[in-house]
Amino acid sequence: MPKLSAHPNGEGEQDFELNLAAIIDCFVVLITYLLASASFLSVAVMDVTAAAPSAQVISNKDASIDVAVDLYRDHRMRIQIMGDANRKIEIPDEGGSWNFAAFAEHLKSIKHEFPRLEVVVISGEADLAYDPLVRAVEIARNTVPAVSLGSESER
């Protein structure tokens, strides 16, 4: 109930008290709901596309080459360049583990040599785990704007 306070001029002012209890009730309900629906994992997404089964590469319209990367279970990697420049780059394992540093360097040099390269197709052996594939996609995305996942690699 607002209380009127006497004013020297005779005008009445209404003082009111803020009812914090009701606000706290609303906050408790809201916070409970948001806590239940919140995800405390720091997640992110990477955009990729999938190449059609028949096409192992997606042609880069402006670039004069196509690049396909194959990952193998024994931690080997192979970069195939097709088109104006035909070559294969074999990246052996590094002490039984993936040599992603060399992979990144090779991709950078290819991008430097062919600046219009836009898409890289990455494939893996059928039994290759998802983790190294994601790592390869992450490295490729630092160099080219688009990455596509191709059919399973053959040895």
Add this chain to the structure above:
Amino acid sequence: MRKHRFLNRKKPKNEDLALQITAMADIFTVILVFLLKSFSTGITGISPGTDLLLPEASAQDQVVDTLKVEISSDSVLLEDKLASKLRKFRFLPDSLESDGTPRDLNSAFIAAKKQEKSRNPAASKDAAVLTQLLVLADRNTPYSTLRTILLAAGKFGYEEYKLVVITE
């Protein structure tokens, strides 16, 4: 005999415990602002199952509200509903159709597409989002299984995939 009251116990005065509601309101406001901020970024819908170990990577692409598929060692979930069973990340041989895609997963995609159309008949949702698929796969998922699921998704118009990772 005088009673000695060795222990002059006085009844404690009833002190009104004044609850500092103002301070509580301050704290609640801060917590609420934080939770609203995380809610608005749209990643609250991405809650992988406890048995799912996502791979680690750094990525900065935009998260969108789209169809979600989760791949664990024993199942494939589509929008948190069981779509197909797996055995150690592999599809059962008798569950595959002639084109290599799983029968029950295809049915789940058909149902998901129908649900999307009934929810957005006027296609008021961004058309690009309707072709995107959020993929939450365990880090040990074999590439063949992932590829099979993406091929099945591709049959129903899902051509762009958002691989969910944990940021390092």
